[in-house]
Amino acid sequence: MLDDIDRRILRHLQADPTLSTAELAERARISAASCWRRVEKMQAAGIILTQEAVIDxxxxxxxxxxxxxxxxxxxxxxxxxxxxxxxxxxxxxxxxxxxxxxxxxxxxxxxxxxxxxxxxxxxxxxxxxxxxxxxxxxxxxxxxxxxxxxx
The missing domain is CATH 3.30.70.920 (Lrp/AsnC effector binding domain/regulation of amino acid metabolism (RAM) domain)
Known part of the structure; x- marks a missing residue:
């Protein structure tokens, strides 16, 4: 279901959900376009539900x-x-x-x-x-x- 690149994206996104697509792509070592497509695919599949602000x-x-x-x-x-x-x-x-x-x-x-x-x-x-x-x-x-x- 998820490959190593998807897992890398998720690890970086969990660590810092404020990353832009370009920053996320750089950290995951893929192109920004590929990163965007993979994030969109994981959102459509319900793997990434939302990005939210955590309030103290x-x-x-x-x-x-x-x-x-x-x-x-x-x-x-x-x-x-x-x-x-x-x-x-x-x-x-x-x-x-x-x-x-x-x-x-x-x-x-x-x-x-x-x-x-x-x-x-x-x-x-x-x-x-x-x-x-x-x-x-x-x-x-x-x-x-x-x-x-x-x-």
Whole structure:
């Protein structure tokens, strides 16, 4: 599926997504036209999904990060769908993951400080539908965060 040149392009693109096509081509040791065609092909194939800005939320004043794990009341036929739809509407929810097992859903939530988190928890989180149980895990430190694949 991917050849060595494609893997080289992906490695350099993961390391620095701001590279221009010419810079990427130079680092991958191919022509700019060939690089552009290969990137376009990988985008069309869904290998390269997007290039995005990664924001440091702490630099913007969000000092609290909490992981909330939910068990839902699965006796309700639309519990998952209704919970997920409501959770998507909370701006401070950065990530939603679903699971098989004891925990059904995990939300990653940010807040400016503990007072903001407490208000958010009372006004927005506890009002989400079909909650059977919640476990809050306060974020202390990010030890590893890597989205680059070893290609």
């Amino acid at each position: 939320w702490a630099a913007l004043g969000y000092a609290v990060e909490v992981s909330l794990r939910f068990t839902l009341d699965k006796t309700q036929p639309r519990a998952f769908d209704e919970f997920l739809a409501a959770a998507r509407d909370v701006p401070e929810v950065l990530e939603i993951q679903t699971f098989l097992g004891r925990v059904d859903v995990r939300l990653s939530v940010i807040a400016r400080d503990m007072a903001h988190y407490q208000q958010l928890y009372r006004d927005r989180i506890l009002t989400l539908p079909h909650i059977a149980d919640i476990e809050a895990l306060m974020h202390i430190a990010r030890v590893k965060e890597e989205e680059a694949l070893p290609v």
